[in-house]
Amino acid sequence: MAFQGKKLINDPNMVIDFCLENSRTIAAGIEARDGFPADPKDIFLTDGASPGVHRMMQLLVRSEQDGILCPIPQYPVYSASIAVHGGTRKLLVVPYYLDEATGWGLEVSEVKRQLEEARSKGITVRALVVINPGNPTGQVLGEENQKQIVEFCKNEGLVLLADEASQGSITNSNTLMVDINAPSQGSITDIRCV
Secondary structure (H helix, E strand, C coil), X not given: CEEECCEEECCHHHHHHHHHXXXXXXXXHHHXXXXXXXXXHHCCCCCCHHHHHHHHHXXXXXXXXXXXXXXXXXXXXXXXXXXXXXCCHHHHEEEXXXXXXXXXXXXXXXXXXXXXXXXXXXXXXXXXXXXXXXXXXXCCCCHHHHHHHHHHHHHHCCEEEEECCCHHHCCCCCCCCCCCCCCCCCCHHHCCEC
């Protein structure tokens, strides 16, 4: 089922057509914003960010020994979703700490340290969550930092969960928000990026 305006669509073929049409519109918007093509077949629509996060956790978490690298501080949808989909916050949330002294920046060396520590405890880390701009911190990752993150995920075999839902909220005219796919054009296809 889907709604088109106020009209409820029950026919499965019409729902598929409706979703594909929306995916094409979204792909065109991404291309206009970022300057490179997006494939509508690679766009998965959900009824909000939280259901999308929940769905990704269902796909990624296979056992109680699986973990997801999550920033601290963070909007709690990730740790809550991990708890709902198979484990406890203590077990599955692999925290990495943002550096307040550098404007809540993400240091890849800190993420690497946390990844290695988790692996030494027998935790299979499946993904890295990056929230850009940060929620609740508001930090915006620089282009070079984004390239480092993509390369790190590629080297470590991690799915990159790039949460950029708040990018339209940036109001500081001196801040440039670059989609994490943009600086990585060419290498982004080598990793699983959600």
